Amino acid sequence: MQEERRLAVLRAIVEDYVATEEPVGSKALVERHRLDVSPATIRNDMAALEDEGYLAQPHTSAGRVPTDKGYRLFVDRLSTVKPTTTAERRAIASFLDGAVDLDDVVHRSVRLLAQLTRQVAVVQYPTLSRSTVRHVEVVALTPTRLLLVLILSTGRVEQRHVELDEDLTEADLAALRSRINLAATGEVIGDAATALGDLVRAQDGAEPTSATQAVVESLVEAMSDHRSDERIVVGGTANLARFGDSFDTSIRPMLEALEEQVVLLKLLGEATTGGAVTVRIGAEGPYEELSSTSVVATGYGPDDALASLGIVGPTRMDYPGTMAAVRAVARYVSRILDES
Secondary structure (H helix, E strand, O other): OHHHHHHHHHHHHHHHHHHHOOOEOHHHHHHHOOOOOOHHHHHHHHHHHHHOOOEEOOOOOOOEEEOHHHHHHHHHOOOOOOOOOHHHHHHHHHHHOOOOOHHHHHHHHHHHHHHHHOOEEEEEOOOHHHOEEEEEEEEEEEOOEEEEEEEEOOOOEEEEEEEOOOOOOHHHHHHHHHHHHHHHOOOEHHHHHHHHHHHHHOEOOEOOOHHHHHHHHHHHHHHOOOOOOOOEEEEOHHHHHHHHHHHHHHHHHHHHHOOOHHHHHHHHOOOOOOOOOEEEEHHHOOOHHHOOEEEEEEEEOOOOOOEEEEEEEEOOOOHHHHHHHHHHHHHHHHHHHHHO
């Protein structure tokens, strides 16, 4: 009973401090929360939580504020991630469903996360090496000019034009299209490139046609294009203006970090699957200079996690609401990529 009551006190202090930005005293807890105990008991619980490192007292006469350890216990004891409301789900769906391509999905996602959480949102582009080939289309623009369309599980679409040395008949084009899709469709992109290379090297003992060689070379080049593997999109930096009182200690280092993509990738951490949301609080992160920062992130993708998205902000944040928003946006992005 005593432990549960102290957890309730800690939870109330975290919620009030996030909402008010002011140290929380026992009188305020009694007035705002139904803890069903006397103010003296609450003061004893606050003192015990302070002794255990979950709370701190900025000044002798001030109330208490949560420490990183207190935030960690609060997050770990959340029984479930706060569900999104019907209105929030509708807003997320309507905002993301209008996306026309992968770039649009990523940029809409980062704007939406920033709006929902009022924090800095970070979205990593899907990693090419983890994606699979969904389909390859080969279209004849003229008898000697082909359009190749490579569609990946990430929603990424690559197009290439191929010039042929000789005319290609409709029958030859259909046969080529069939062989390419049989070799590559459903394969992880590295394996697909290898399978296409094998297609050129072995065609019933006969020399591959110049059309086959040209098409395969162009597709393998498209599959080897890793330009977007470490691309990061950031949104909502204006939200940091809300924390002007602590600019030098927590916001300035964060702004500097937002300029470094390698730093952001490390902050997001490894992408996770199964809807798991990871929360790293303060000094738990990889950079000492960002010890006043928390990161809430998860992986997204239709099957395995293809990349990460999340938010970066001061440790004083609405963790339940932020975790819910990050998980909801990741699920909708995954669904869109799966249907595209």
